Amino acid sequence: MDIVERINKLKEEKNAVILAHNYQPKEIQKIADFLGDSLELCIKAKETDADIIVFCGVDFMAESAKILNSDKKVLMPEIEGVQCPMAHQLPSEVIKKYREEYPDAPLVVYVNTTAETKAMADITCTSANADRVVNSLDADTVLFGPDNNLAYYVQKRTDKKIIPIPEGGGCYVHKKFTMDDLKRVKSKYPNAKVLIHPECSPELQENADYVLSTSGMVKAVLNSEDEEFIIGTEVGLINRIELELEKLGKTKKLIPLREDAICNEMKKITLEKVERCLLEERYEIKLDKEIIERAKNAIERMLEIK
Numbered sequence: 001m002d003i004v005e006r007i008n009k010l011k012e013e014k015n016a017v018i019l020a021h022n023y024q025p026k027e028i029q030k031i032a033d034f035l036g037d038s039l040e041l042c043i044k045a046k047e048t049d050a051d052i053i054v055f056c057g058v059d060f061m062a063e064s065a066k067i068l069n070s071d072k073k074v075l076m077p078e079i080e081g082v083q084c085p086m087a088h089q090l091p092s093e094v095i096k097k098y099r100e101e102y103p104d105a106p107l108v109v110y111v112n113t114t115a116e117t118k119a120m121a122d123i124t125c126t127s128a129n130a131d132r133v134v135n136s137l138d139a140d141t142v143l144f145g146p147d148n149n150l151a152y153y154v155q156k157r158t159d160k161k162i163i164p165i166p167e168g169g170g171c172y173v174h175k176k177f178t179m180d181d182l183k184r185v186k187s188k189y190p191n192a193k194v195l196i197h198p199e200c201s202p203e204l205q206e207n208a209d210y211v212l213s214t215s216g217m218v219k220a221v222l223n224s225e226d227e228e229f230i231i232g233t234e235v236g237l238i239n240r241i242e243l244e245l246e247k248l249g250k251t252k253k254l255i256p257l258r259e260d261a262i263c264n265e266m267k268k269i270t271l272e273k274v275e276r277c278l279l280e281e282r283y284e285i286k287l288d289k290e291i292i293e294r295a296k297n298a299i300e301r302m303l304e305i306k
């Protein structure tokens with residue numbers, strides 16, 4: 001048996017399911033039962049009747065799966081170096097400071113945050129629903145963190161006053177992209193449609209054909225008549241779109257805005273680690289009960305918004 005067959009056998013024996021984020025390496029995407037962005041995986045985690053969830057992604061995603069499935073075993077194939085740096089940019093002391101300054105403003109946090117941060121929020125959001133989440137709130141001023149670029153994206157789509165917290169918060173991968181990158185790639189592929197993730201700078205957002213979450217990008221490419229696309233997000237998404245195109249027997253030209261837009265934390269998972277994870281049932285995500293309850297309210301409130 002090869003490693004993929006062994007993983008599938010273990011999965012069946014243990015009634016396990018593998019959830020993988022769109023930025024995972026190609027070989028991991030291929031063995032996943034469900035592939036998606038944070039919102040899609042949150043929904044899948046809530047719906048699954050598996051006993052074990054193996055989460056191939058970064059720390060906050062596996063935590064979200066645990067928050068929504070406190071009775072299930074949630075495992076990560078790796079625990080070292082899988083901490084999303086942005087998810088740790090809103091610790092409790094920073095939140096307390098802003099809460100004191102804006103006592104009447106609800107706090108919206110990106111799902112790319114730790115369980116502790118979510119537990120202090122009124123509601124969570126993803127890049128696929130951030131504007132809808134903010135528009136659903138009965139308040140004129142909203143605290144929004146930790147991604148300042150996503151806050152800009154939301155500000156453009158709502159009449160509310162958005163206070164981005166903390167200053168300078170954001171994703172190091174998406175901050176790499178510059179207007180020079182766009183000019184360089186666009187001069188080579190002048191007819192390509194430009195898809196930019198809302199974690200990218202305001203300037204890039206303003207110069208995109210579409211500003212979309214990763215799931216939005218997948219749908220845009222699959223449903224479009226266009227043949228060439230410049231992809232302004234982590235390069236792993238190109239594998240995901242190619243897998244979907246393959247299923248439809250189609251090919252399109254997908255050009256990374258930068259070849260080196262790589263999230264190191266997302267690339268720590270390997271097939272060998274997934275197999276070991278299933279065999280030894282480690283590393284298990286454990287969270288405090290009270291944190292789970294409070295964070296769950298913030299996530300479930302988001303999931304109610306259509």
Ligand code: SF4
Pocket residue numbers: 023058084085086087112171172173174234263264265266
């Ligand atoms: S791409 Fe950015 S936000 Fe996403 S996991 Fe990596 S560091 Fe975190």
